[in-house]
Amino acid sequence: MLSKTIQEALNNQIRIEAESSQIYLAMACWAEVKGLEGVSNFMYAQSDEEREHMLKLVKFVNERGGHAKISQLKAPNVTFKSFKEMFEKLFEHEVYVSQSINELVHISLQEKDYATHNFLQWYVAEQIEEEAVARTILDKINMIGDDKGGLYLFDRDIENLTVTTAATNTPE
């Protein structure tokens, strides 16, 4: 059974993951109308992933005797000054999500809810990866600068971007 405090904290994270999905969907649309198909496909996939993160939490809350709350979401930014700005926002958002996950882990320990603590470890590892991906993209964008040819190649290659982190390297 989930405590009231844990349930509220998990429901808050459900909202954050849902908002992440919307934020990235808006980025996908912006990239699509700008003609960058690779970036757009990448962001559509990110949006789908965030929805998966949300659903995983929804199921967990419901399975443990709680009731997942589906709440109203903040409208995301729909336009950006540049791709650099868009990816900066993506990185900032992932850092914000990591902080929120950390806080959630902290609450689970305070509440002595070790099942939730264990469940959240997946999110801890996922955030290490997502921040690393966002950082790699920003490094590439900074290298390209205003070079149109560079942006063309970046758009072509982003869908195959793989980032190996210390977390993904850890033997099971």
Ligand SMILES: [Fe+2]
């Ligand atoms: Fe997420």
Ligand SMILES: [Fe+2]
């Ligand atoms: Fe994420």
